[in-house]
Amino acid sequence: MSHVVSVNLAHPRPNPTKSGAGLTGIDKRPVDHPVAVRAPGPKYGGLGSGLVGDGVYDRQNHGGDDQAVYAYSRENLDMWARELGRELTNGSFGENLTTSDLDVEAALIGERWRVGATGPLLEVSVPRIPCATFAHWLDERRWVRRFTERALPGTYxxxxxxxxxxxxxxxxxxxxxxxxxxxxxxxxxxTIEAELLPRLIDVEELPGEARELARKRTAVTPPPFAPDDE
Structure with a gap:
């Protein structure tokens, strides 16, 4: 049965990869109490995270209604733990919800989840794209490239x-x-298969910026995806 293994909230820490952000909320740790979930509003000027008590500090790239909650599966964390030879606790990838028995990557954009009998209704919006902050946090060689090539991103x-x-x-x-x-x-x-971009353009449930990016990239042949591995 698909379920939430843990709910994880940010422990703010300095972010050396984003000089303008100051802090990062990627260090997320499980809590043992109920957490209120609400729409945070726009990315710019909103509340940041959809979870009360969580924190989003780089508002230029993260947070807002389309990135209100981030979910990643425990099964994929376990796969990475075996490959990396290290423990990955719930929240290790900066996810708000660690899930089990749910194929997150097979979820359709716009699919809706009811969490708990009377809990929030959530809608799958867009996959997570790895960044330098994530790479610094994991501290694994070529992490952004490895994460991208495996294509198990979790979802907002x-x-x-x-x-x-x-x-x-x-x-x-x-x-x-x-x-x-x-x-x-x-x-x-x-990221790595630009030939799939036309499939994004007419999906209304996808955030507008993602659809617009797909339109622009299909109008001009995009360069190969080359993530920053620093």
Missing amino acids: LRVIEPGEIRSGDHIEIVSRPDHDLTVGICFRAL
Whole structure:
């Protein structure tokens, strides 16, 4: 049964990769109490995270309604732990929700999840794209490239209806759109498989900036994706 293994909130720490941001909230740790979830508003000028008590400090690139909640599966964390030869606790990838028995990358953009019997209604919005902050946090050689090539990005979620969320909550898929754009396909289109970009353009559930990026890149042949491995 698909469920939330843990709910994870930020412990702010200095961010050496973003001189303008000052802090980062990528260090997320499980909490043992219910957490209120609400729509945070726009990326610029909003509340940042969709979870009360969480923190988003680089508002230029993170947070806002389309990135209100980040989910990553425990199964994929376990796969990475085996490959890296190190423990990866819940929240290690900066995820708000560590999930189990749910194929996050197979979720459709616009798919809706009810978390808990009376908890929030969340909508799959866009995959996570790795950045220098993530690479610095993991401190693994060529991390951005390795993460990208594996194409197991997890997903951001919108908050359609607010509520409380806690570890152990059941996740029910309550609706799916009639297109076939999954989180995994969307990620590959935006990173290493530009030939998939046309599939993004008409998916209304995808954030406007992602659709516009797809339009621009299909109008001009994009250069190969070359992540910064520093």
